[in-house]
Amino acid sequence: MSLLALENLTVRRGECPVVDHVSLTVGAGEFVGLIGPNGAGKTTLMRGALGLLPAEGRSSLAGMTPRARAHAAAWMPQAREVAWPVTVETLVSLGRTPHLGLRGPGAVDRAAVDRALERMGLAGFHDRIATELSGGEQARVLIARALAQETPLLMADEPIAGLDPESQIRTMEVFAGLAAEGHAVLASLHDLGLAARHCSRLLMLDRGRLVADGAPDAVLTPENLDAVFGVRAYYARTEDGPVFQPLGVTR
Numbered sequence: 001m002s003l004l005a006l007e008n009l010t011v012r013r014g015e016c017p018v019v020d021h022v023s024l025t026v027g028a029g030e031f032v033g034l035i036g037p038n039g040a041g042k043t044t045l046m047r048g049a050l051g052l053l054p055a056e057g058r059s060s061l062a063g064m065t066p067r068a069r070a071h072a073a074a075w076m077p078q079a080r081e082v083a084w085p086v087t088v089e090t091l092v093s094l095g096r097t098p099h100l101g102l103r104g105p106g107a108v109d110r111a112a113v114d115r116a117l118e119r120m121g122l123a124g125f126h127d128r129i130a131t132e133l134s135g136g137e138q139a140r141v142l143i144a145r146a147l148a149q150e151t152p153l154l155m156a157d158e159p160i161a162g163l164d165p166e167s168q169i170r171t172m173e174v175f176a177g178l179a180a181e182g183h184a185v186l187a188s189l190h191d192l193g194l195a196a197r198h199c200s201r202l203l204m205l206d207r208g209r210l211v212a213d214g215a216p217d218a219v220l221t222p223e224n225l226d227a228v229f230g231v232r233a234y235y236a237r238t239e240d241g242p243v244f245q246p247l248g249v250t251r
């Protein structure tokens with residue numbers, strides 16, 4: 001089942017297309033990594049797909065009412081600012097907003113918040129003040145807020161940036177687990193090693209164009225890495241899964 005479908009999505013900044021005729025679908029069960037160098041258009045693609053930026057072409061999410069979209073997709077933006085000194089529980093509960101009826105949060109909502117906190121390793125954090133957490137802890141709280149929304153699709157912009165190695169791996173495992181449960185995750189990622197190990201599929205963007213789309217092996221080829229990222233890398237299939245390590249620059 002397709003949870004996101006883009007047809008020739010194009011987003012212009014001034015005259016210049018920063019997302020250029022991108023067509024793709026994301027289906028239930030996929031953990032898709034969106035990769036590309038700085039400025040390739042990853043954030044713009046996701047914001048255009050969500051209808052948060054004016055775009056040409058078609059996105060299955062952009063035409064929805066905000067309420068319908070909030071039931072279809074959760075969005076974790078790159079900005080990690082927590083504006084108010086509220087408790088972690090209050091902040092993560094905001095993810096339940098689209099589900100609330102007139103009676104406010106109930107047992108189902110509290111269970112979803114607890115589940116999201118548990119998944120992000122934040123079980124003891126309910127009463128902590130969000131603004132008093134470390135940057136990485138705040139990032140995990142914001143991922144938990146998106147998880148609490150319990151949507152078929154989760155879209156996240158650099159969700160593991162600034163996390164320690166354990167939290168990065170755990171978060172990638174949480175996303176892969178969501179996909180295994182029949183949800184889908186689309187996340188922009190700069191760590192190609194973690195992307196290769198955990199994602200079922202990679203989308204490679206270069207100057208707004210989708211230049212490769214497929215299994216990590218098929219996308220992280222020496223030719224693509226050279227042409228798009230300007231790097232060469234070690235890549236091997238091991239008993240422990242794929243191992244990817246950039247080795248040097250090629251230009």
Ligand SMILES: Nc1ncnc2c1ncn2[C@@H]1O[C@H](COP(=O)(O)OP(=O)(O)OP(=O)(O)O)[C@@H](O)[C@H]1O
Pocket residue numbers: 013014018036037038039040041042043044045
């Ligand atoms: N508000 C804006 N006005 C003009 N140009 C913009 C604007 N926002 C983004 N751009 C340009 O669009 C291009 C794509 O930006 P985008 O943030 O989507 O890239 P990205 O792949 O997410 O990059 P990064 O990895 O650095 O986060 C960049 O060249 C950027 O300079």
